[in-house]
Amino acid sequence: MQLIDGSKIITEACVRAGADVYVGYPITPSNWFYAYAQKRFPLFLAGPDEISVLQWMSGFSAAGRLPVTATSFPGLALMVETLNMAHMMELPMAIIVTQRLGPSTGSATTGAQGDLLLLRGAISGGCPMPVFCPSNFEDCWNLAYESIQVAIRYRTPVVLLTSKEMVMTHKSFDVSALPEIKKVERETAKVELPYQSYRSGADGVPPFVPLGDETYQVRLNASTHGNLGLIQKGSAEAMANTRRLKDKLEKNIQSFTFYELDEEAGADELIVSYGISSDAARDAVTEIRRQGKKVSLLVIKTLLPVPPAILDILERYKKQVFVEENLPGLLRELIYGQARRKNIRSVNKIGSMIAPSEILNEFAV
Amino acid sequence: MTPPILSRKDMPFCPGCGHGIAVKNLAKALEEAGYDPLDAIIVSDIGCAGLVDSIFATHTIHGLHGRAPALALGVSLGLIDPDKKVIAIQGDGGATIGLQHLLEAARRNVDMTLIVLNNLLYGMTGGQMSGLSTQAFKAGHLIEDDTPPFDVVQLMHEAGAAFSCRITAPGEFKAHFIEALATSGFSLIEVACLCPSHGVKKLKELADVAMGDLKLAYERAPARAEYRETAPLFGLEKPVATANRSTIKERLGLVIAGSAGGGVQSAARLIANAGILSGLHVTMKGEYPITVGAGFSAAEVILSRKPIHYTGLESPDVVVAVTEDGMAKARSRKKEHTTLVLDSKLREEAFPNAIYGDFQKEGGKQGAALYAAAFWLVREGVLEIEALLEAARKHKHSEALVELIEKAGTVNSER
Numbered sequence: 095m096q097l098i099d100g101s102k103i104i105t106e107a108c109v110r111a112g113a114d115v116y117v118g119y120p121i122t123p124s125n126w127f128y129a130y131a132q133k134r135f136p137l138f139l140a141g142p143d144e145i146s147v148l149q150w151m152s153g154f155s156a157a158g159r160l161p162v163t164a165t166s167f168p169g170l171a172l173m174v175e176t177l178n179m180a181h182m183m184e185l186p187m188a189i190i191v192t193q194r195l196g197p198s199t200g201s202a203t204t205g206a207q208g209d210l211l212l213l214r215g216a217i218s219g220g221c222p223m224p225v226f227c228p229s230n231f232e233d234c235w236n237l238a239y240e241s242i243q244v245a246i247r248y249r250t251p252v253v254l255l256t257s258k259e260m261v262m263t264h265k266s267f268d269v270s271a272l273p274e275i276k277k278v279e280r281e282t283a284k285v286e287l288p289y290q291s292y293r294s295g296a297d298g299v300p301p302f303v304p305l306g307d308e309t310y311q312v313r314l315n316a317s318t319h320g321n322l323g324l325i326q327k328g329s330a331e332a333m334a335n336t337r338r339l340k341d342k343l344e345k346n347i348q349s350f351t352f353y354e355l356d357e358e359a360g361a362d363e364l365i366v367s368y369g370i371s372s373d374a375a376r377d378a379v380t381e382i383r384r385q386g387k388k389v390s391l392l393v394i395k396t397l398l399p400v401p402p403a404i405l406d407i408l409e410r411y412k413k414q415v416f417v418e419e420n421l422p423g424l425l426r427e428l429i430y431g432q433a434r435r436k437n438i439r440s441v442n443k444i445g446s447m448i449a450p451s452e453i454l455n456e457f458a459v
Numbered sequence: 460m461t462p463p464i465l466s467r468k469d470m471p472f473c474p475g476c477g478h479g480i481a482v483k484n485l486a487k488a489l490e491e492a493g494y495d496p497l498d499a500i501i502v503s504d505i506g507c508a509g510l511v512d513s514i515f516a517t518h519t520i521h522g523l524h525g526r527a528p529a530l531a532l533g534v535s536l537g538l539i540d541p542d543k544k545v546i547a548i549q550g551d552g553g554a555t556i557g558l559q560h561l562l563e564a565a566r567r568n569v570d571m572t573l574i575v576l577n578n579l580l581y582g583m584t585g586g587q588m589s590g591l592s593t594q595a596f597k598a599g600h601l602i603e604d605d606t607p608p609f610d611v612v613q614l615m616h617e618a619g620a621a622f623s624c625r626i627t628a629p630g631e632f633k634a635h636f637i638e639a640l641a642t643s644g645f646s647l648i649e650v651a652c653l654c655p656s657h658g659v660k661k662l663k664e665l666a667d668v669a670m671g672d673l674k675l676a677y678e679r680a681p682a683r684a685e686y687r688e689t690a691p692l693f694g695l696e697k698p699v700a701t702a703n704r705s706t707i708k709e710r711l712g713l714v715i716a717g718s719a720g721g722g723v724q725s726a727a728r729l730i731a732n733a734g735i736l737s738g739l740h741v742t743m744k745g746e747y748p749i750t751v752g753a754g755f756s757a758a759e760v761i762l763s764r765k766p767i768h769y770t771g772l773e774s775p776d777v778v779v780a781v782t783e784d785g786m787a788k789a790r791s792r793k794k795e796h797t798t799l800v801l802d803s804k805l806r807e808e809a810f811p812n813a814i815y816g817d818f819q820k821e822g823g824k825q826g827a828a829l830y831a832a833a834f835w836l837v838r839e840g841v842l843e844i845e846a847l848l849e850a851a852r853k854h855k856h857s858e859a860l861v862e863l864i865e866k867a868g869t870v871n872s873e874r
């Protein structure tokens with residue numbers, strides 16, 4: 095056992111997976127990433143603001159590097175336009191978002207789970223990019239690796255959505271139980287001639303060739319473009335390219351669907367949680383079962399795009415309780431919208447983590 | 460002969476547009492300087508100036524409004540082959556909205572060339588004034604705004620650009636582009652441009668309203684991206700086995716509260732490490748106001764026989780408070796069953812489970828928190844003094860800590 099924190103685990107996993115550039119702008123509660131990255135990343139740069147941070151990262155990514163940053167809502171808000179650019183250009187990178195209490199500057203040193211729907215809607219046009227959410231230290235390690243892997247494999251920015259309590263709490267932890275991480279190799283693109291930066295194969299992912307390549311002319315574009323990477327307005331080819339951004343993720347989502355399902359035979363009630371509230375849910379489930387009631391638990395780790403496998407599980411349960419540290423119930427809204435639903439309940443809170451006892455109240459007879 | 464830099468002759472601009480003149484001169488400059496198309500990366504912005512991609516046979520990347528210099532900075536420092544030439548092109552509108560990016564690239568002297576095509580207005584959106592529109596130009600456009608423009612050439616020079624210059628006459632464009640391209644470090648060229656659709660229509664007039672030509676050099680080393688080999692933050696080795704040497708039955712929640720700079724966080728961390736050395740599961744987290752250097756500083760430690768999931772501490776078993784700042788925290792955290800361990804200067808009237816000691820006096824400003832906590836933990840047998848000492852010895856200021864813990868242990872044995 096050693097005393098360790100989520101920031102350290104995530105940073106180490108990113109570098110082992112092959113991330114080589116960290117561009118940072120200090121913001122609480124993401125500062126530990128900044129400090130660890132300064133020690134561990136092959137290249138560390140301090141940006142002057144979060145717009146610059148993500149622009150620089152996009153440049154690094156276009157040149158063939160794998161950049162990472164960590165931020166919180168105020169920084170994320172500034173990044174949204176460039177996030178769209180990176181999504182449109184199909185640039186692999188990872189953005190760690192450490193949630194803190196909002197609105198606005200809110201409380202920098204208080205955790206929260208308030209940014210899910212911002213990420214859901216961040217891309218104009220509505221197609222989300224992959225969002226992973228660790229529920230414990232094992233997840234920090236594994237999902238950091240998956241973020242790099244998915245970013246490279248599907249040429250996309252990936253968000254690792256954490257919260258203050260996940261990355262600034264020390265816990266005794268046995269790191270030897272973690273799987274080894276191998277560097278994600280970037281396959282040399284199998285290029286069909288003539289090369290076009292946005293012509294894709296069957297998986298919907300165009301082979302990546304970096305800017306500065308000796309053989310192929312690379313054209314990347316943030317505006318609506320054809321296969322060549324030049325602006326095209328309204329052409330069938332350009333619309334197909336735009337549609338492909340959605341399809342490439344949805345078509346391949348099985349390969350990055352992660353969740354934990356603790357099903358109890360005969361239970362018709364399901365607790366649904368994610369991120370920092372998951373451990374309270376785990377403790378609550380143990381206690382509810384100890385009291386002789388049947389209950390199942392679903393911890394969602396791939397939040398976006400919403401995996402069909404998650405919807406399949408939800409359909410099996412008549413009664414559901416969503417546990418998340420925000421007021422409106424953002425995950426619940428992501429799944430069910432604002433329509434009133436019988437038997438879909440929520441445990442919500444702001445200002446501090448939801449305690450197991452607060453979930454138990456929901457199950458009191 | 461290297462292949463042509465331009466892939467087509469027709470320009471995507473209005474007839475007579477100054478951007479076309481500038482772009483053709485840039486292509487000639489690259490050709491004369493011996494660049495193969497794939498040796499250059501054109502980073503384009505938004506606006507009319509951003510339409511250049513399609514005419515270049517080079518690598519191209521078309522980004523957002525005002526951000527081309529920032530995107531180019533990333534490309535330049537990320538290049539697998541740093542000999543490739545990165546050239547960002549933007550208009551005066553782009554330079555206005557993204558001025559920070561120009562300053563930052565110049566400050567770092569990043570190896571890249573930035574061309575600002577200044578036609579004194581926003582062309583694509585209908586001719587609005589930018590931060591680079593001159594007073595002379597605005598006066599002729601019924602604009603009631605005589606604010607002087609940014610002089611980006613001067614600004615870039617001040618910020619640290621290796622080369623920065625402004626040219627008005629198209630006849631001089633090529634030679635200056637060649638000079639900029641040959642610069643090692645950040646080079647800026649602002650060129651005056653016609654905009655027949657919304658702005659100046661004749662070169663003669665342009666000379667009257669444009670800012671005067673200027674050329675400034677600053678010899679300094681360019682930014683270099685050094686990709687280092689680094690050591691892992693931790694290895695995945697099996698941990699050393701720890702003996703069970705704690706008396707706690709299930710779980711103990713401890714809050715340590717003091718003032719910023721009072722060693723509260725490191726005391727909590729040391730106790731958590733001692734817990735691990737005693738065969739326990741532990742969590743430790745800090746709580747502080749927004750400014751960590753002032754006001755209270757508090758930390759929570761949970762020591763447990765079983766693995767800990769939820770890391771919150773709803774009702775602490777013991778709260779240690781050694782200053783007034785910490786006392787306020789202790790009052791808000793204590794429950795009926797909580798034991799308070801307080802400095803003797805502090806008082807919690809009518810609270811039966813309070814223990815007092817001269818922790819500030821004995822432990823000093825920075826040691827009181829650890830001293831008080833160690834005193835109580837050892838006294839109650841929660842942790843053996845040896846475990847605390849072992850954790851302390853791994854610390855960089857081990858001597859002082861060891862002394863402090865030994866002293867805290869002595870108080871107990873004297874009782």
Ligand code: SF4
Binds near residue numbers: 656
């Ligand atoms: S609007 Fe002006 S700047 Fe834009 S293309 Fe036409 S002439 Fe050139």
Ligand SMILES: [Mg+2]
Binds near residue numbers: 577
């Ligand atoms: Mg302009």
